[in-house]
Amino acid sequence: MSAQLAVLKCPVFGDVPEVVPPSHPEDLDYRLTMSLGPLSPGIARAYTRVVLQTYGMRDIVDPAVQVVGELVACAWKFTPDTEAYLSLRYRNSDLEVVLYDGHRRHGHPKLEAACDARRRGALWVLGCVVRACKGEWGFGEAREPGGGTRMWVVLPRWAARGYSEVR
Template identity: 50%
Template sequence: MSLSRCPSAPLYTADPTTPIPETLAYSLTLPAALASPALARATTEKALKTHGLPDLLDPALQAVSELTAVAAQFTESPNFYLSLRYRAGALRLITYDSHPRHTQPHLATACDARRHAALRLLTRVCRACDGDCGFGESREPGGGTRTWATLPREGAAAYGRLC
């Protein structure tokens, strides 16, 4: 009987590239829990500082708080998803929760009004940054709701002066 050795694992060298704004791309799955907005804020703060985007901190942390609090409240599953991306001079924040679009029109209208009310502060933050936010049906395989905020870097600098 011959014994064989497992092949050695290939050596992968760490990428020596310093993180820059354009390489900011993170995705998190968070529990639908009261602690998730704080965890999302801490992660966002570290990511923005690491990628040289401290000027986005104030509006980004407020936006992440609002997005994750609403996703945790509305999701019907034990968790939800958060995406952080920096592209074309703007920070793009997206949450996906499992709350489906209602088929009954009156229920859909009431649910949309409830979600709009919960996102009132997010709307103000985005407007102050010349950004955008909203929600709609998720195109992801599991369905649910996609909620987003876009914060242009130039507008975020103005937001910091307003605070």
């Protein structure tokens, strides 16, 4: 009982500042490292939704959440039970989404081409969303130490706003 009282009297609770929403979407720059598993796409979608809503970008939540879910699901398919790194940035009126997974490029050209075709097929829905938003997407070798694959999407806000109405 005394341990519970100590927690209730913790002075930290009185020192929590009032949360003020960010005023500029241009300040949006978040990263998340996550374990890849069956819950990862849902967690990444929820994370993206909260970040965008916090920055007052409700108008592009739907396409962004769909894109993030597709990227994370693809990463899980190619590198199950490992980690992935997700980056969300808003620059020059575009939402930039980047995901790194641990799937290294193949040394043999035929294996690499077959693997790329599988990844492109796994990202078919993502491609449809990005086209509807007049954006760009792609994937390739990660330039960071440790290798792996870098998948990226750029969604122009002006075009992504209409995504919910198009569907």
